[in-house]
Amino acid sequence: MPRINGERLLADLRHLRSIGAQGRGVVRPAFSAKDMEARRWLKQRYEAAGLEATIDGVGNLYGRSRRPGRSLLSGSHSDTQPTGGWLDGALGVVYALEVVRALAEDEATRALPVDAVSFQDEESRFLGCLGSRSLTGELTPAMEEGVADSRGVTLADALKEAGLAGVPRLRLDPARFCGFVEAHIEQGPTLEDTAHRIGVVSGIVGLRGIRFEFRGQQNHAGTTMMRTRRDASAALYELAHRINQEFPKVAAERTVWTMGRVRVEPNATSIVPGYADMDLQFRDQSEAPLKAFEAVVERLVAEMNARGRVKVTATPSRAPIAPTQMDPGLRAHLEAAAERHAPGKWQVMPSGAFHDAGIVSARIPSAMLFIPSIGGISHDFAEDSRDQDIVLGCQVLADAAAAILAEANPPAQSTAPCPV
Numbered sequence: 493m494p495r496i497n498g499e500r501l502l503a504d505l506r507h508l509r510s511i512g513a514q515g516r517g518v519v520r521p522a523f524s525a526k527d528m529e530a531r532r533w534l535k536q537r538y539e540a541a542g543l544e545a546t547i548d549g550v551g552n553l554y555g556r557s558r559r560p561g562r563s564l565l566s567g568s569h570s571d572t573q574p575t576g577g578w579l580d581g582a583l584g585v586v587y588a589l590e591v592v593r594a595l596a597e598d599e600a601t602r603a604l605p606v607d608a609v610s611f612q613d614e615e616s617r618f619l620g621c622l623g624s625r626s627l628t629g630e631l632t633p634a635m636e637e638g639v640a641d642s643r644g645v646t647l648a649d650a651l652k653e654a655g656l657a658g659v660p661r662l663r664l665d666p667a668r669f670c671g672f673v674e675a676h677i678e679q680g681p682t683l684e685d686t687a688h689r690i691g692v693v694s695g696i697v698g699l700r701g702i703r704f705e706f707r708g709q710q711n712h713a714g715t716t717m718m719r720t721r722r723d724a725s726a727a728l729y730e731l732a733h734r735i736n737q738e739f740p741k742v743a744a745e746r747t748v749w750t751m752g753r754v755r756v757e758p759n760a761t762s763i764v765p766g767y768a769d770m771d772l773q774f775r776d777q778s779e780a781p782l783k784a785f786e787a788v789v790e791r792l793v794a795e796m797n798a799r800g801r802v803k804v805t806a807t808p809s810r811a812p813i814a815p816t817q818m819d820p821g822l823r824a825h826l827e828a829a830a831e832r833h834a835p836g837k838w839q840v841m842p843s844g845a846f847h848d849a850g851i852v853s854a855r856i857p858s859a860m861l862f863i864p865s866i867g868g869i870s871h872d873f874a875e876d877s878r879d880q881d882i883v884l885g886c887q888v889l890a891d892a893a894a895a896i897l898a899e900a901n902p903p904a905q906s907t908a909p910c911p912v
Contacts, residue, residue: 494594494601494890498883501590504537505882508570508586509578517873518578522571522613522622523551523650530570534585534610541592543608549659550631550651551612552623555592557605561901564893565664565672565856566591567609569623569848576615577677577875583863583882584675585610591890595897604897607669611848618647620810624848627664628855635811664855670900671822671857674849675889677877681868682841689881690830690838690888691862692823696850697746697775697842698815700782701808702789704731708802710758710766724768725756727802732770734792739774742784746842749774749785777815777842816850822859822896829891830861833884845870861889 511533512518512526520526531553538545543555553570557563568584588608595601611623618639625631639647651657683691708722732751739749753771774785789806796804823840830838841862849858863885866876 494591494598494894496590496594496883496886496890498879498886500593501586501883501886502879504586504589505579505582508534508582512572513578514575515873516578517875518572518576518582519574520570520572520576521574522615522617523654523656527551527571528654531610534570534589537589538592538608541589542596543592546662547656547659548626549656549661550623550626551654551656552627552662553610554627554662555589555608557592557607559603559605561603561605561897562670563605563607563668564897564900565607565609565669565852566674566889566893568611568674568676569614570610571613571615571617573615573871575873577870577872579677579875579877579882580679580870581614581676583677583877583885587675587886587889590886591893594890595894598894601894601897604894604901606893606897614848617641618650620846621848621851624851626661628851629663630851630854664852666856669856670896671819671859672849672852673822673826673859673861673889673893673896674847674852675861675863675885676847677865677870677875678862678868679845679865679870681865683839683862683864684866684868686839688837688839689834689864689884691841692826692830692838693818693843693849693860693862694823694840695777695815695817695842696846696853696860697777697844698779698782699773699775699810699813699846700786701810702772702806703809704728704770704772704793705805705807706731706768706770706802707805708766709764711764713762713764716764721764722766722801723764724802725765727796727804728754728756728768728770731792731796731804735772735788738788738792739785742781742788744776744778744781746844747774747776747781747785748844771809773809775844775846779815813846813850816853816858818849818853818859819857822857822892825892825895825899826859826861826888828895829888832891833888861885861892
């Protein structure tokens with residue numbers, strides 16, 4: 493089996509961390525100058541590893557193997573949250589690069605083709621998993637039209653600023669691939685709490701997002717009596733409280749919900765707010781709790797509107813994402829490699845976070861591998877993993893990749909490569 497170079501792997505991860513570094517973390521939002529700098533540096537590393545590397549019209553960095561046969565696609569994303577950690581996404585991108593090199597350096601595996609990818613905008617500056625949606629053909633002009641970030645910058649302007657306007661966009665050809673494997677930090681505490689070093693993902697949760705708007709009447713805070721107020725903020729707080737009361741009644745064991753963004757206008761101490769809005773997000777690994785939550789939301793909004801003081805509306809804040817099961821065949825190879833390198837120290841687990849693999853799985857068989865996050869912390873400058881876990885995870889991925897590719901490309905078979 494191929495042997496990865498742990499020192500080389502860690503050095504590449506740390507160099508990538510330096511691009512956009514702030515304190516212990518990284519600020520490298522999609523299409524920013526630092527994001528594009530990172531993609532250009534990774535492109536050079538891809539080319540040095542023998543890949544044919546391209547940055548396409550949505551910013552995806554794609555490294556295509558020149559070797560014949562059915563290829564394994566691996567990678568993740570290199571954009572970050574506005575104040576992000578250094579391993580979220582970056583781990584899987586550099587893992588893919590190291591797997592390409594490790595297989596090429598081993599006589600038994602050097603003929604096996606691995607394609608590497610760094611998807612653009614997984615972190616939703618403009619549109620969550622923009623890059624993987626584009627590569628798989630899910631992204632439509634209607635989805636792109638008018639999309640802007642939180643500061644009002646449009647996607648079209650960001651593409652132009654990054655030098656990508658008019659650049660051709662790549663499209664995945666399923667016939668080329670035997671599968672996609674994405675490695676990632678867990679972004680939660682489960683592996684650390686159970687003293688396990690590897691997680692093999694069983695499935696990725698589905699997700700719903702709802703935006704509530706509350707329209708009342710702005711007024712003077714001192715002269716407007718409580719009984720006559722049409723206070724938009726009070727309605728927001730009431731609905732948030734009711735959600736936390738009602739959702740547990742229909743939630744499954746791993747259902748989670750978050751009200752992570754609120755806005756009150758005009759946001760002044762002496763004014764009764766006339767407008768407010770709030771974003772609700774909920775996730776589960778099966779559809780039933782998600783549909784139950786949607787029904788609860790519909791009922792609560794109807795009950796509040798029946799009183800007539802503040803008008804409440806609920807609209808989707810993002811396209812719904814269905815729960816996704818990982819491919820059993822790819823999983824079996826990951827599990828075998830995990831047992832070989834971390835006997836008894838790995839587990840099968842769902843992913844509570846969404847990932848590009850959830851998009852790619854609609855086109856080709858997909859699987860995921862996790863390593864522990866220290867303290868379960870992610871989407872924060874404090875995000876980190878132990879060096880020994882980083883190295884172990886990449887070795888597990890390399891072993892699994894070799895086994896997957898050997899199965900997909902038996903010695904007697906000769907298949908001409910297909911264009912991406």
